[in-house]
Amino acid sequence: MTPFDYTRAExxxxxxxxxxxxxxxxxxxxxxxxxxxxxxxxxxHDLLVDITPxxxxxxxxxxxxxxxxxxxxxxxxxxxDATIYKNYPALSExxxxxxxxxxxxxxxVGGNLMQRTRCPYFRNGFSPCxxxxxxxxxxxxxxxxxxxxxLGVSEHCIATHPSDMCVALIAFDAVVxxxxxxxxxxxxxxxxxxxxxxxxxxxTVLEHGxxxxxxxxxxxxxxxxxxxxxxxxxxxxxxxxxSAAVAxxxxxxxxxxxxxxxxxxxxxxxxxxxxxxxxxxxxxxxPAFAATAEMxxxxxxxxxFNGFKVALVRRVIVRxxxxxxxxx
Amino acid sequence: MSPDQDIDSAADRREFMEGVAVGGIGxxxxxxxxxxxxADEPVxxxxxxxxxxxxxxxxxxxxxxxxxxxxxxxxxxxxxGLHLTGSKKGCDHxxxxxxxxxxxxxxxxxxxxLAVATVGRKVQTVEGLADGDVLHPLQLAxxxxxAFQCGYCTPGQLCSAAGLLKEGRAKSDDEIREEMSGNICRxxxxxxxxxxxxxxxxxxxxxxx
Ligand SMILES: Cc1cc2nc3c(=O)[nH]c(=O)nc-3n(C[C@H](O)[C@H](O)[C@H](O)COP(=O)(O)OP(=O)(O)OC[C@H]3O[C@@H](n4cnc5c(N)ncnc54)[C@H](O)[C@@H]3O)c2cc1C
Ligand code: FES
Ligand code: FES
Numbered sequence: 001m002t003p004f005d006y007t008r009a010e011x012x013x014x015x016x017x018x019x020x021x022x023x024x025x026x027x028x029x030x031x032x033x034x035x036x037x038x039x040x041x042x043x044x045h046d047l048l049v050d051i052t053p054x055x056x057x058x059x060x061x062x063x064x065x066x067x068x069x070x071x072x073x074x075x076x077x078x079x080x081d082a083t084i085y086k087n088y089p090a091l092s093e094x095x096x097x098x099x100x101x102x103x104x105x106x107x108x109v110g111g112n113l114m115q116r117t118r119c120p121y122f123r124n125g126f127s128p129c130x131x132x133x134x135x136x137x138x139x140x141x142x143x144x145x146x147x148x149x150x151l152g153v154s155e156h157c158i159a160t161h162p163s164d165m166c167v168a169l170i171a172f173d174a175v176v177x178x179x180x181x182x183x184x185x186x187x188x189x190x191x192x193x194x195x196x197x198x199x200x201x202x203x204t205v206l207e208h209g210x211x212x213x214x215x216x217x218x219x220x221x222x223x224x225x226x227x228x229x230x231x232x233x234x235x236x237x238x239x240x241x242x243s244a245a246v247a248x249x250x251x252x253x254x255x256x257x258x259x260x261x262x263x264x265x266x267x268x269x270x271x272x273x274x275x276x277x278x279x280x281x282x283x284x285x286x287p288a289f290a291a292t293a294e295m296x297x298x299x300x301x302x303x304x305f306n307g308f309k310v311a312l313v314r315r316v317i318v319r320x321x322x323x324x325x326x327x328x
Numbered sequence: 329m330s331p332d333q334d335i336d337s338a339a340d341r342r343e344f345m346e347g348v349a350v351g352g353i354g355x356x357x358x359x360x361x362x363x364x365x366x367a368d369e370p371v372x373x374x375x376x377x378x379x380x381x382x383x384x385x386x387x388x389x390x391x392x393x394x395x396x397x398x399x400x401x402x403x404x405x406x407x408x409g410l411h412l413t414g415s416k417k418g419c420d421h422x423x424x425x426x427x428x429x430x431x432x433x434x435x436x437x438x439x440x441x442l443a444v445a446t447v448g449r450k451v452q453t454v455e456g457l458a459d460g461d462v463l464h465p466l467q468l469a470x471x472x473x474x475a476f477q478c479g480y481c482t483p484g485q486l487c488s489a490a491g492l493l494k495e496g497r498a499k500s501d502d503e504i505r506e507e508m509s510g511n512i513c514r515x516x517x518x519x520x521x522x523x524x525x526x527x528x529x530x531x532x533x534x535x536x537x
Contacts, residue, residue: 101509
C-alpha cells in the first residue's frame, strides 16, 4: 500500500466534507475490499476516513412496514437479524453465502454495495483494463473469461458484479439512502449500479464523497417466500458462477407477484423484469419456470470460456423457483 | 535512496508478485515493515501522507504503545511490532483465514484490518487463548484429535473456532464445516478439525483440567 493518513469520522456531514474535499480521499468501512485493492495498488488513496464509528448501525422498522438498514450494519449482523431472516429470507441466505464468517463480521452494508469486481485482469494491476485504467482496453474479452459476465456487457468491459447481497436487495426493490456534498437523496437500487457501457470505470451513480447512510426495504409480504440459490466452484468461501434471488406470491393457484434477480452472470446486480412479468397469471410449475429462465437470459453475450453460464443460470432460476413454489 | 524508499519499493515488488498470482492463495513473504516499536522516538518532520502515529493496542489484556504508519495492518503490527508471531500470514488478502484473531470477541481477518482502526478495542490472538499454562479446551482437543499437520493454519483455526463457539450457532457437523470454511488448511486436516471443534462444542472438554 502507498502511505495514507487515517482519521475517524466525527459525524456524517464532516466525513462527506473530508472525502469530497480531496480526490484522493475515500471512506473506509470494514476494509475487506478497499485494503485488499490498496495492497494490490489497484486503488491508491492519501486519506481514509473511517466511517465505522458513525451511528449508522441500526436495523429498524419503517413507518410503512418495511425495514431500514444502517450502512454500517455488518453483513453477519444483517444475515442473522430475526426480522430479515423471517421477512426477507433470500437476503439472509445471500449474505450467508458470501465470503467467510470472519469477512462477514467485518463487511458493512455500504461497503458491500460498493465492492468491486473480482475480474483477475482488473485485480492484477498491469493487464489492459478499462475499469482500472480508462481507454487501456479489456484483456478479459479475449482472455480467460470463465468467470465473466454474459449479461449487461459492452465492448469495453465484461467484468462480473461480485455481490450476493445486492442480488437479494434488487429483488426486494431496495432504496439506497445517501448523504452527499449536495444533500441527501434516495436512489432505487435498480438505478444505483451502472452497466459498463463505454465508461466501465463508473460503477455507481454516487458522486465522489457521497456517503451511503442506509438501505430501505419496502414492506413486501410476498418476500417471506423468497430464496437465494448460489452455484460456485467450491461449497463455500467462493464467489458465484451463477446465482438467483427469487420470490413468488401465489394466490388461488396462480402467480400474482414474482421476482427474479441474478448474480454471477451480469455486470451489475441483475433484475430480470420481463421474466418476472411473464410469470404473473401463470400456474407455478416446470413449464412456466423454464420459459421464464429462457426469457431472463435473452440477449446474453457469452465469450469463449463462459458460455456454460447461460445453461447454468437457467437451471439455477428454475431450481430456485421450484424451491419457493414448494414453500409452505 | 533513503531507507524508507527502499522499504516501499521492496513492498511494491512483493505486492506485484502477489498480483501475478491472481485469484490463488499465495504465500506472501514476510515484508520489511514501516513499524517503529516505541512511542518516544522523535517524530520526523512531515513529508506527505502516512506519517507514523501513536497507536495504543490492547492485545490479550495488555496495552501496548506503538508508533505505526496508518497503513500497517493489525497482522503486521502483531507479528512485526509486538513479536506475537502466532497469527500467520497466509495470503494477506482475506482468502485463507490464517490471520484470524478476535476483536471485541468477534473473529476477523487481521490482514485486512488496519491496526489504527482497532485503537480502543480488545484484540485476542492465539497467544491469549490459554490461561497461563492451562490450554484452552480447543487447544486440548486439537492435540487430542491430531487436528493439524504442519500447523500453519492452526492459530487461525483456533481463533476462528473460538469465535464460532461464542456465536453459538453451528450445531450440526455441516454447520460446523460451513462456519469453519473461512479457514483453509493446505494439509487437509479438516476431518480432525471438525471432530475437535465438535467435541468442544458438545462440552466434552468444558471442564478445564
Ligand atoms: C476473500 C474474499 C471473498 C469474498 N467473497 C464474497 C462472496 O462470496 N460474495 C460477496 O458478495 N462478497 C464477497 N466478498 C466481498 C465482500 O463482501 C466485500 O469486500 C465487502 O462487502 C465490502 O464491505 P466493507 O465494509 O469491507 O467495504 P470496504 O472495503 O471498507 O469499502 C469498499 C468500498 O466501499 C466504499 N464505502 C464503504 N462504505 C461506504 C459508505 N457507507 N458510503 C459510500 N461508500 C462506502 C469504500 O470507500 C470502498 O470504496 C469477498 C471478499 C473477500 C476478500
Ligand atoms: S492472511 Fe490469509 S486471510 Fe489474512
Ligand atoms: S495443518 Fe498445515 S495448513 Fe493446516
